[in-house]
Every structure is written in C-alpha cells, then in structure tokens.
Amino acid sequence: MSDAADLDLVPAIATRREDALSGLSRMVSQGLGWARKFSLFQYPFVTACCGMEFMAVASARYDLDRFGAALPRFSPRQADLLMVVGTVNCKQAPILKRIHDSMADPKWVIAFGVCASSGGFYDNYATVQGIDRVIPVDVYIPGCPPRPEQVLDGILLLQKKIQAQPHKLIDRLPPGQPGQG
Amino acid sequence: MSKETEQILQNPAPPADALDAPFPSKRMHVNLGPSHPAMHGTVRAVVELDGENIDSMKLDIGFLHRGFEKSCENVTWTQVFPYTDRLNYVSSIMNNVGYSLAVEKLCRLEVPERAKYLRVLTSELHRMSDHLTLVGAMGLELGAMTVLIYCMEARDILWDRLTEIAGARLTSNYARIGGVARDMPDGWQDKVERTLVRVAGLRDEVDKLLTRNRIVMDRLVATGRISRADAIDYGFTGPCLRAAGEPYDIRKASPYLVYDRLDFDVPVGSNGDNFDRYLMRLEELKQSERIVRQCFEQIPPGDIVVEDYRYVMPPKPQVYGTIEGAMAHFKIVMEGIQVPAGEAYSCTEAANGELGFYLVSDGGGRPYKIGVRAPGWNMLMALPAMLQGELLADLIPTFDTINMIGGEVEQ
Amino acid sequence: MSKAAIQRLKERFPDAVTDPYEGVGGDAVAMVRKDRVREVCRFAKDDPALAFNLAPYITAVDFLGSDPRFDLVYQLSSTVHGHRVRLRVGVPAADPRVPSVVEVWKGADWYERYCWDMYGIRFDGHPDPRRLYMYEEFVGHPLRKDYSLRGRQPLIPERVVDEAFRGPGPAGRD
Numbered sequence: 001m002s003d004a005a006d007l008d009l010v011p012a013i014a015t016r017r018e019d020a021l022s023g024l025s026r027m028v029s030q031g032l033g034w035a036r037k038f039s040l041f042q043y044p045f046v047t048a049c050c051g052m053e054f055m056a057v058a059s060a061r062y063d064l065d066r067f068g069a070a071l072p073r074f075s076p077r078q079a080d081l082l083m084v085v086g087t088v089n090c091k092q093a094p095i096l097k098r099i100h101d102s103m104a105d106p107k108w109v110i111a112f113g114v115c116a117s118s119g120g121f122y123d124n125y126a127t128v129q130g131i132d133r134v135i136p137v138d139v140y141i142p143g144c145p146p147r148p149e150q151v152l153d154g155i156l157l158l159q160k161k162i163q164a165q166p167h168k169l170i171d172r173l174p175p176g177q178p179g180q181g
Numbered sequence: 182m183s184k185e186t187e188q189i190l191q192n193p194a195p196p197a198d199a200l201d202a203p204f205p206s207k208r209m210h211v212n213l214g215p216s217h218p219a220m221h222g223t224v225r226a227v228v229e230l231d232g233e234n235i236d237s238m239k240l241d242i243g244f245l246h247r248g249f250e251k252s253c254e255n256v257t258w259t260q261v262f263p264y265t266d267r268l269n270y271v272s273s274i275m276n277n278v279g280y281s282l283a284v285e286k287l288c289r290l291e292v293p294e295r296a297k298y299l300r301v302l303t304s305e306l307h308r309m310s311d312h313l314t315l316v317g318a319m320g321l322e323l324g325a326m327t328v329l330i331y332c333m334e335a336r337d338i339l340w341d342r343l344t345e346i347a348g349a350r351l352t353s354n355y356a357r358i359g360g361v362a363r364d365m366p367d368g369w370q371d372k373v374e375r376t377l378v379r380v381a382g383l384r385d386e387v388d389k390l391l392t393r394n395r396i397v398m399d400r401l402v403a404t405g406r407i408s409r410a411d412a413i414d415y416g417f418t419g420p421c422l423r424a425a426g427e428p429y430d431i432r433k434a435s436p437y438l439v440y441d442r443l444d445f446d447v448p449v450g451s452n453g454d455n456f457d458r459y460l461m462r463l464e465e466l467k468q469s470e471r472i473v474r475q476c477f478e479q480i481p482p483g484d485i486v487v488e489d490y491r492y493v494m495p496p497k498p499q500v501y502g503t504i505e506g507a508m509a510h511f512k513i514v515m516e517g518i519q520v521p522a523g524e525a526y527s528c529t530e531a532a533n534g535e536l537g538f539y540l541v542s543d544g545g546g547r548p549y550k551i552g553v554r555a556p557g558w559n560m561l562m563a564l565p566a567m568l569q570g571e572l573l574a575d576l577i578p579t580f581d582t583i584n585m586i587g588g589e590v591e592q
Numbered sequence: 593m594s595k596a597a598i599q600r601l602k603e604r605f606p607d608a609v610t611d612p613y614e615g616v617g618g619d620a621v622a623m624v625r626k627d628r629v630r631e632v633c634r635f636a637k638d639d640p641a642l643a644f645n646l647a648p649y650i651t652a653v654d655f656l657g658s659d660p661r662f663d664l665v666y667q668l669s670s671t672v673h674g675h676r677v678r679l680r681v682g683v684p685a686a687d688p689r690v691p692s693v694v695e696v697w698k699g700a701d702w703y704e705r706y707c708w709d710m711y712g713i714r715f716d717g718h719p720d721p722r723r724l725y726m727y728e729e730f731v732g733h734p735l736r737k738d739y740s741l742r743g744r745q746p747l748i749p750e751r752v753v754d755e756a757f758r759g760p761g762p763a764g765r766d
Contacts, residue, residue, distance in 0.1 A: 045216050047223050047245055048588055049270035052314070052351055056340075059333035074218050091727045092223060092244045094748050095215055115247075121263065124248035125734050125743045126726075133750040145351050243725035250710075251734060255741055286617040413671060416647025416699030429671040525616045526649075526667050526678060539665065541653050552651040554667070559647060562702045591725065 009164040021166065032167035036080070036106065037159040038068040043079035043103070045096065048086030050113035053145040062148035067155055076102040081158075082135075087115035089126045093134045100135040105171060108138045108158060112151065117142055208236065213576070215244045221318065221585060224561070226576070233572050238565040242591055249592040253551045257517025258284060259358060261548065266352040268553060269589040272311040274303045274347070275531040276589075277356035280551075282437060283527035283538035284358050287520050290487055296360035297438045298480040303355060305469040305476075306343060306373075309380065310336045311532035311584070312462040312469075316387060319459065319581035323400055328387050335383040342373050358518060359493040360486030370477050377470050384466050392460070401456035405567050405579030408453060415566075416559035419534025420461040421583055425453030431530040443475050455575075458582035492518045517546025533557050533584050555589035594620035594675040597642050601677075604639075605632055609679075621678040629666075629681055630691040630717075636668055636677075637696050644668040644677065647699025652683070652711045656737035661685035662713055666693075683713055692718040710735035 010029065014020035021029060044054055058064045058072075073079040076099045088096055100109065111117045111131050117140040119129035128134060138161060141154035209230045215223040223244035229236045249268065253261045265280045266273040278300045285292060292300075313332045320328025340350040345366055347353035355362050391397045407417075412425035422429055430447045432440040448464035450457030486493045490509040499506030522544035528537035534556025541550040560583035568576055598612045598620045608628035615621045624632050636644045649667040660682035669676045683690060692715035693700045704715040705724040712733040715721065723730070727747065732739050 044218075046218075048247075049267050049351060051221075052271060055314075055317075055329075056333060056337060056350075059337070060330045061334065061337050072218075087245065087247050089244065089246055090744060090746050091246070092215060093746065095244075097748055099216060122247045122252060124252050124741050125739070125745075126246050126248040128744075128746070128750075130753075132753050134748065136751075147350070243723075243727070246725040248734070251739075251741055289616070411698075413645050414647060414698050416697065418646070427671055434671075434674045523616045524653075524665075526619060526676075527617075535669075537649055537667065539649070539651055539667065550651075550653045552649075552653075552665075554649040558702060559699050562699060566698075 009161070010166045025168070028169055029165075029167045030163070032169070033163040033165060036167065037162040040067075040069040040081045040108075040155075040158075041071055041073045041079045042069055042081040042083050043074065043076055043099070044072050044083050044085055045099065046085045047088065047092065048113075048115065050085045050115070050145040053148060053151065054083070054085045054112065057148045057151045062152060064152070064155070067152070067159070069155060076100075077104065079103060080107050081110065082107065083110045083112050084116045084131050085112040087113075087120065087122060088128050088131050088134070090128055091126075093128050096131065097134050106165075106167070108162065109135055110154060110158060111137045111140045112154070113146060114142045114144045116140075120144060211573070215241075218322075221580070221587060223587060224585070226564075228573065228576070230573060233574075235568050235571055235573055235576065238568055238576075240561065240564060242561070245587040245591040247588075247592070249553070250551055253548055255547065257546050258520055258548060259513070259518060261551065262354050262356070263352065266354055267588050268555070268592065269311070269531060269533065269536070269557075269586045270351060271314045271586060272304075272307040272532040273351065273353045274300075274307045274343075274355050275529065275536065277354065278304055278438075279527065279529040279531065279536045280538050281356040281358050282529060283525055283540050284520060286525045286527050287523055287540055287542055288358070288492060288518075289521075290359055290489065290492060292360055292487060293484045294439075294481050295364075295483040296485045296487075298476050299361045299365070299485065300356060301438050301440065301443070302473055302476045302480075303343065303346065303353070303361075305472045306339055307353075308532045309466055309469045310339050310343075312466050313339075313380075313384075315462055315581065315584050316391075316459065319578060320387070320391060322577050322581055323397060325390065325394075325397070328390055331383045331387055331390075335380045338376050338379060342369070342376050345369055345372070357486060357493065359489065360484070364485050373473065374477070377473060380466075381470060384463065388463055392463070398456065400574070401454065401459060401578055401582075403452070403454050403456075404571060404575040405455045405458075405582065406453055407563060407567050411563070411566070412453060415563040417534065417563070418559070419530065419532070419556050420465060421458055421534065421560050423448065424450035424457040424461045426451055431528060431535055437527075437529060439476075439479075442479065443472050445472050445475075455578045455582045519544065519546060520548075528554065531556055533586065533589075534559075536589075553589065553592055555592065557583070557585045557590045561585045561590055593673065594618075594677050597636075597644075597675055597677050598622050600639070600641060601632065601636065604635055608632055615678070619676070619678055621680060624666075624679045624681050626681050626683060626690055629679075630693055630696065632679070633666070633668075633693045633696045642670070643672040644670045646671055647697040648693075648703070650693075650700060650703035650707060652707045652713055652735075654711060654735065654737045659684060662688060662711055664690060664707065664713060688713045689716055690714070691716050694718055709733065712736065 064070050114120045116131050119127050139154050139158045143150050211228045213226040215225045225241035227239045249264055253264050262277055265276040268276045313336045317329040317332030344350050347355040407425055409426040412422050428449045445468045448461055495506040495509050500510045520542040522542050524541045526539045528535050536556055537554030539552035543549045602609045602612055608625045610623050612622040636642050646669045651665050653663040662683040664681040664683050666679040692704055704718050707713045709723040709725055730745055
C-alpha cells in the first residue's frame with residue numbers, strides 16, 4: 001500500500017474522476033504538503049561512511065535544521081523519512097525492510113549515497129545492489145560519499161516531490177483491501 | 182555512588198512484611214539492534230541484564246560486511262585504493278598509506294622523500310579528524326551536543342584543507358604505489374597552519390567542556406576498565422592499549438616513513454578505563470599538531486612519485502609523445518602493475534591502532550589475497566569482557582571510546 | 593632479532609617448525625605442522641626470550657589447485673622485544689581442522705571464527721564456532737577461490753525493479 005507508485009504526483013489534467021481535486025481539496029492538499037515537507041522527522045538508518053557526511057550535514061555548517069528536517073527520531077513509529085545512509089548488505093536487508101514496514105504512512109525513503117542507490121562498487125556476494133531491491137525509494141542521492149550540498153539538494157528535491165503529491169486530511173484505504181472494515 | 186548508598190545496598194534492612202520484601206529479579210534480554218544510534222556502524226549487541234547490570238553480552242557483527250577482500254581480488258592493484266579508503270572511513274589516508282607501504286614492500290620500491298613527508302602530513306591530519314569524530318560522537322551520546330557541533334566544525338575545516346590537496350573530504354584516495362597523487366597547492370601550508378590554530382582553539386573548548394565536567398567524569402571514570410595484561414592478551418593496539426598502561430607505539434618501536442626524524446611524545450595512560458581512552462585522544466590531537474608543523478619545516482622539494490614507470494603512470498607529455506610512455510601507460514591501465522610474486526605483511530600506526538595489510542601476490546596485475554588486520558577488531562572482541570557486571574549505561578561510552586569503525590571491523 | 597626468534601622456535605620444536613626463510617623486506621617466516629600449532633604458540637608466548645604477547649593476526653590464503661590447499665598465517669608480534677614473526681600452517685582441503693589457539697591468546701577468538709566463515713577451516717577447541725560475518729543461512733565459504741564473486745544469497749525476496757536499467761543479473765545468479 002505504501003508503494004511509491006501509488007503516491008503519484010497530482011496530475012496537471014485529471015482524466016479520472018477520483019484523481020480530480022476540487023478547489024477545497026486542492027487547498028487542503030497544498031497546505032498539508034507544505035506542512036509535511038517542512039517538518040520531516042528523519043530516521044537516519046546509518047551504516048557506513050556516508051554516516052560521516054550525514055553527521056556533517058546535520059551539524060552547524062551545512063545545517064539541516066533550516067529545512068525543518070533536523071530532529072532524528074530513532075524509532076520508526078515516530079519517523080516519516082527513512083534516510084538509508086550507507087551500504088546495506090544481505091544480512092541487513094531484512095532489518096531494513098522491517099523498519100520500513102514499521103513506519104506509518106505517509107513515509108518517504110531517501111537512498112543516501114551510491115551504495116544505497118545501486119550497491120556502489122561493491123558488486124559482490126554480500127551487498128544488496130541498491131535498496132530499491134528491498135523497499136521503494138523516493139529520492140536517490142548519488143556520491144561516494146555525496147558532498148553535503150548534494151544531500152541538501154536531495155532534501156529539497158524531496159520537498160518539491162512532497163508538495164506535489166496529493167494529501168488528504170483523512171487517508172482511507174481503497175475498499176477491498178485487508179484491514180478495511 | 183556514595184558511601185551511604187553503598188552501605189545501604191550491602192546491608193539492607195530485614196523486610197518488615199511482604200510489601201518490603203525484595204523482588205526476585207528476572208534476567209532480561211535486551212537487543213541493541215543493528216540499526217541503533219549508539220552502535221556505530223552496525224553491530225547487534227544482545228545484552229542479558231540483571232536489573233541494570235550487564236550479566237553477559239553477545240555481539241553479532243557482519244551487518245556491514247561488504248566483501249572487501251573478494252572485491253579486491255578482482256581488480257588491479259591500483260584499483261584497490263578506493264576500497265581501502267572505505268575501511269576506516271574517518272581516517273582514509275592512513276589506510277591508503279598502509280596499503281601502499283605493503284605493496285611497495287613487495288615491489289621493493291623506495292618512495293621519494295617529499296612523498297614520505299606528504300604522506301605523514303596528511304595521515305596526521307586524518308588522525309586528528311578521527312579523534313575529533315570520536316570525541317564528538319562520545320559527547321553526543323553522553324548528551325553533550327555542543328561538543329558534537331564543535332568537533333564537527335573542527336573536522337569540517339580540516340576536511341576543507343584535505344579537499345584542496347586530495348580532492349575529496351572523506352574518502353581521499355590520495356596515496357599511490359610509489360608516492361602520492363598530488364602535490365601541495367600554493368598557499369596550502371599557510372592555510373593549514375591557520376587551520377591548526379583554529380582546531381586547537383576548538384579542542385581547548387571541548388577540553389574545558391568535558392574533562393573536568395562532573396557528569397562526564399562520573400560516567401567515564403572507572404567504567405569499561407581493562408587491565409594491561411588483558412589488553413595485551415586481547416591484542417589491543419593503539420590508544421586503547423596505551424590507555425591501559427602499555428607504552429607500545431609502532432611509530433616509535435619500528436618507525437616507518439619519516440617518523441624517526443620527527444620529535445613527538447606518546448601519551449600513556451594508567452587505568453585503562455573510558456576516561457583514560459578519552460584523554461588519550463585529546464593528547465594525541467596535540468601531538469599530531471606538533472608532527473604536522475615539523476613536517477612543514479622539514480619537507481624537501483622534489484618528486485612526489487618514484488620515477489619507475491612499471492609502477493607509476495608516466496606524465497602525460499611522455500604518454501602522448503614517446504612510444505615507451507604510451508606502452509607503459511597502456512600496460513599499467515590494462516593489466517595492472519605487475520607486483521612480483523610473494524607475500525608481505527606491513528603495519529602502520531593508524532588512528533585506532535596497528536593497521537596491518539597482508540598481501541599475497543602471484544606475480545600478476547591483481548592481488549591474490551589482501552588481508553586487513555583491523556585495529557578495532559580486538560577492542561570489539563573484548564567488549565563483553567570489559568562490560569561484565571557494569572551498568573547498561575556504561576555500554577554507551579565504552580562503545581564510543583574503543584572507536585569501533587564499522588568499515589574496518591567488517592571489511 | 594626476528595630471525596633469532598625463528599631459530600629459537602626451530603631449536604625447541606625441530607620437527608614441528610620447518611623451512612625457516614627470510615621473506616620480502618626482512619620478514620622472518622617459518623612453516624609449522626598443523627597439529628603442533630598450539631604447543632608452538634604457547635611456547636612462543638610464554639618463553640621470555642620470545643614473549644609474543646600480543647594476540648596474533650590470523651588469516652588464511654586459498655591456493656586452489658595446490659596441496660595443501662589452504663595456508664593459515666599467524667602474524668605474531670611482541671610488545672616486549674618489538675620483533676615480529678610469521679608462522680605458516682599448511683591445511684589440506686581433505687582435513688581442514690587445526691587446533692585452536694584461543695587458550696593461548698584470548699584475542700585469537702574472532703580471527704578463527706573469520707577463517708571458518710570465509711574459508712571453512714575448523715578449529716578444534718574453539719569456544720564459540722559460529723560464523724562471524726555471514727548469516728547462518730549462508731551456504732558456502734565466500735573467500736574460497738571457487739566461490740563466485742557475485743554469488744548473492746538474499747534472505748528476503750528482492751523486489752522487481754522494471755524502470756531502471758540494472759546491471760548483471762538478479763540475486764542468486766552470477
């Protein structure tokens with residue numbers, strides 16, 4: 001359900017009735033998008049060298065706080081942005097999936113670094129070739145490790161994406177899904 | 182805890198009725214899982230708790246195993262450098278230098294003087310950033326976030342200088358077989374000297390904030406203790422071994438590069454607890470600064486790579502102008518440098534201890550085997566023994582001060 | 593000084609320590625018989641003239657195609673005298689069992705688990721013979737020369753990613 005494909009961007013011209021947003025819904029969606037994009041609670045799933053650049057991004061010089069994404073929440077229940085920082089190997093993949101599954105909607109995933117995006121240059125028996133083989137990803141930030149400016153660019157890209165997504169005040173599962181009343 | 186509390190705990194008053202009787206305590210298993218803020222890199226610690234005390238601890242590693250050795254067996258000797266960068270990723274140049282020393286030992290190459298000084302210089306700058314990272318992370322996990330911000334600032338300005346010489350902040354890929362990749366840019370020396378002054382100022386701030394701080398001392402003094410004999414038996418090296426009282430430093434015991442011409446002290450602790458390991462890092466920051474300044478005074482002008490084109494890429498005018506240059510370039514790029522068959526072990530004093538590279542060559546362009554002796558392994562191995570009977574809260578600073586870097590431990 | 597250490601080991605164990613030679617760069621190396629490893633190491637640690645007190649670096653090399661197939665390497669060093677010595681133990685593929693030296697140095701523990709995990713060399717008397725890096729469901733020993741570089745064994749099924757071009761094959765295939 002939380003597949004990135006479902007959270008499509010709001011279409012410029014809606015051809016189906018359920019995709020069309022009325023004026024009020026559009027205002028609500030934009031307002032919610034604004035609120036959600038400027039209050040990202042990240043779960044920094046830090047594994048490797050990119051963690052050092054993550055520490056630098058979160059510190060005083062390349063401040064992540066000015067984008068509203070400062071506070072790390074080390075519990076997946078309280079976070080909405082999963083930043084996978086560093087290499088994920090086959091032993092770590094089930095844990096990553098479990099953490100992603102524990103997070104509540106709406107949630108976004110950033111693949112920070114080239115090892116998380118595509119496995120990096122570790123094309124061997126141990127490394128998952130990109131975390132999108134395990135969980136859906138919204139923004140890929142390449143670099144080994146990416147410069148902090150690149151990371152901030154990735155966060156800004158994610159914020160644009162969040163703004164453009166349709167947000168509702170009450171999210172309902174479409175009928176027929178398990179868990180629906 | 183205070184003497185009164187200890188006395189009360191040791192001689193509890195007899196229970197008046199069932200309400201006052203002590204609870205039979207149950208052992209609790211707590212999983213400090215692989216994705217945990219205090220487990221640098223990813224280590225799973227399954228801790229068996231008796232109340233608040235750690236009864237036993239089991240460590241599960243392997244969540245960052247990236248197949249360094251197998252990957253390196255499939256690339257050429259010079260293509261291994263980026264892989265070595267990512268071993269101890271906070272002090273990458275030291276890994277590069279260690280690996281290139283091992284390969285040069287096998288090739289029987291002698292590196293020019295200027296290259297040696299440049300290697301020592303940049304290694305010490307990275308050693309400083311490793312210690313700053315450790316002190317910052319330790320401060321953060323003890324709750325002193327200001328210390329993290331100061332240390333990150335100091336590390337950032339050091340990395341700016343390293344970007345100017347090596348090209349990257351973190352994973353520098355600076356050393357080459359036969360020398361170094363790039364020479365110092367103009368004006369770099371003055372910039373570094375001003376940077377060192379600023380880093381020293383930040384280091385003194387951190388010292389003032391942490392060293393005589395009541396809370397920090399309560400948490401670090403007498404926690405995570407290891408005796409000198411145990412430390413040697415577990416194979417500790419580097420600052421953790423010296424904090425336990427054994428004055429063994431490879432830079433003094435078997436000097437390599439130009440360390441025999443440099444004048445620096447080796448601090449040695451006495452208690453082997455977390456506080457001593459933390460103080461070691463601060464002291465080594467001061468010594469590294471001394472080494473860098475002496476390197477700047479002593480560095481001679483000259484080549485930065487050896488002139489042997491079997492191992493080093495020839496300069497571009499020769500590659501495009503002469504047949505020999507083109508052939509040498511082609512052979513190095515396509516087949517890799519041909520390291521003579523044999524085996525060699527070479528070790529250096531990295532920021533964390535003895536970083537050793539064991540190389541086996543079959544005479545070809547690709548390594549047959551690269552083995553890494555990671556300094557952080559031995560400290561991590563001894564962690565359950567160090568924390569036997571300690572409080573759960575002592576796990577956090579102990580994990581910090583042993584400086585386990587996931588990349589080198591899990592290769 | 594390291595050569596004198598090798599000489600002393602050879603004098604004490606003339607049948608177990610064989611072929612001392614000087615390797616590249618002055619390394620002092622000797623071959624040790626597989627079943628006498630523990631005694632040789634205990635003597636190396638306890639003898640005051642040798643005093644190899646620091647826990648060694650133990651690794652293995654896979655010479656696929658020659659006999660003995662594996663070469664177990666012990667790098668001993670001493671903080672007392674400052675000398676270093678390398679001991680090589682030939683381990684055949686048919687019987688890859690070596691006595692463990694964990695009783696001599698506590699710090700040899702994880703190195704032996706690494707050799708089991710990556711090469712398949714068993715250590716008799718090791719207190720905790722589990723895999724170190726790979727998960728228990730992993731089949732095979734990755735650093736052996738006949739294990740493929742890209743032989744991934746994923747624990748959870750991988751998502752199919754259609755839209756981007758992916759490099760060499762999905763998991764499980766080389």
